[in-house]
Amino acid sequence: MPPKVALITGASRGVGAAVARALAAEGDTSIMLNYGSNPEPAQSLIRDLNSSRDNNTQSTGSPQFQALKADMADRADIRRLVNQTVQEMGRLDIVASNVGWTRMTDFTNLDEADDEADWDRCFNMNVKSHFFLFQECRPHLEKTQGAFIATASVAGVKPSGSSLPYAVTKAALIHLAKSLAAIAAPNIRVNTVSPGVLLTDWGQQFPEERLNAVREKNVLKRFATPEDVAEQVKFLANSKSITGMNVVIDAGFSL
Ligand SMILES: NC(=O)c1ccc[n+]([C@@H]2O[C@H](COP(=O)([O-])OP(=O)(O)OC[C@H]3O[C@@H](n4cnc5c(N)ncnc54)[C@H](OP(=O)(O)O)[C@@H]3O)[C@@H](O)[C@H]2O)c1
Numbered sequence: 001m002p003p004k005v006a007l008i009t010g011a012s013r014g015v016g017a018a019v020a021r022a023l024a025a026e027g028d029t030s031i032m033l034n035y036g037s038n039p040e041p042a043q044s045l046i047r048d049l050n051s052s053r054d055n056n057t058q059s060t061g062s063p064q065f066q067a068l069k070a071d072m073a074d075r076a077d078i079r080r081l082v083n084q085t086v087q088e089m090g091r092l093d094i095v096a097s098n099v100g101w102t103r104m105t106d107f108t109n110l111d112e113a114d115d116e117a118d119w120d121r122c123f124n125m126n127v128k129s130h131f132f133l134f135q136e137c138r139p140h141l142e143k144t145q146g147a148f149i150a151t152a153s154v155a156g157v158k159p160s161g162s163s164l165p166y167a168v169t170k171a172a173l174i175h176l177a178k179s180l181a182a183i184a185a186p187n188i189r190v191n192t193v194s195p196g197v198l199l200t201d202w203g204q205q206f207p208e209e210r211l212n213a214v215r216e217k218n219v220l221k222r223f224a225t226p227e228d229v230a231e232q233v234k235f236l237a238n239s240k241s242i243t244g245m246n247v248v249i250d251a252g253f254s255l
Helices: 016-024 038-054 075-089 116-144 166-183 207-215 225-237
Strands: 004-008 029-035 065-069 094-097 147-151 189-194 245-251
Touching: 004 016, 004 075, 004 225, 004 245, 016 029, 016 038, 016 094, 016 207, 016 225, 029 038, 029 075, 029 147, 038 065, 065 075, 075 116, 094 225, 116 147, 166 189, 166 245, 189 225, 225 245
Parallel strands: 004 029, 004 094, 029 065, 094 147, 147 189, 189 245
Antiparallel strands: none
């Protein structure tokens, strides 16, 4: 069996980097790590993954890790990312479509939500870009009976979060994934993960009092972690019998 190949967008930090670590731990997966602008965190992650792989005596294949800059807002970049992944790694089995965008506002303030540029950017980044990535990956995932997993948000399930356009477009992403799951079956499985607040660089943009309020509201009195999310992505990538599902990982925020 040749090594599996995973493509992770927004993989240099936060959730994407945790997904890379979780998939790399499987031992038989080559990974293309996409980032948007800063190569250094992706290169440093590759050094870490290579050194863990060297220490892993269970490893049987010769999987590789590479990083590629591509702007998920740009269709030509999305196409180049997928083509280069398949050219260099030979196939595509798992896609973690993880990039998202928001501008933090007060969710309850409709005047702050009344910004057309925010709506357009949220729709482009949180919905259309995932669909375009799926389209580019589709022929490759059909060949491998692969899996496509998008990162949505609990904001797309329970009205809440960093902005109204963000919450609404994450809800649209969950519906997009369910629709794609129905359309692309039986060959491709499509699911979403919906994290609550995570203390990534992104989550740490919330003011401290808001973070404290969220932890208090979470019935588990903790924050979910990028590693918790990554384990769900890995599970959905491996399960042959789950499609069209949205897994909420929110420490009980939405209860
Ligand atoms: N953190 C939370 O509290 C939370 C909660 C729910 C859902 N989510 C969702 O989880 C996903 C990941 O969030 P995170 O917290 O891990 O974010 P993060 O820590 O800010 O990491 C962002 C990653 O995305 C890359 N990126 C940003 N814009 C890009 C673009 N246009 N094209 C390609 N790559 C781009 C960044 O690369 P560069 O640095 O090189 O640009 C980086 O690798 C998002 O979809 C977000 O909506 C996050």
